[in-house]
Amino acid sequence: MRFYLEEGLEKLARWLRFLGHEAYLIKGPVSFKSVKPDGVFITTSRRWYERLKKAGLECFLVPRHEFKLQLRAVVKHYGLKGELSLERCAFCSSRLEPLTGEELKRLVPPAALKEATDFRRCPSCGAVFWKGSHYERMKKKLREMLNGLD
């Protein structure tokens, strides 16, 4: 799915990308201009939520400070799969591409090359991702955060 999030919801945006979805932060104050009709707008403002709903835009209200509740609410409401995915860049949402051959040796530290799998790179910002020990820790954290949802 594609999500647009109000400024301040960076952490939620990052985790939605970890789940394989497109998530873009809207910079600056919310306005009708900043909300795009091709995705879901996530806000913490009840006032904006009601204004946008009235205008026929798909939007979703999350609690202001509690990240875990935000993530649980979005996952539950939109029926998202609660699984990590290496599909999207955590920083810019672009679709990741597999890293192979020479690039792999040039861009990945030797220790990671030995222990991790599934190396990918973002074609837009150049960030490199792989499934290593960090990925396993994130998987565990995600399970804990979504515990009890199905």
Ligand SMILES: [Zn+2]
């Ligand atoms: Zn990127």
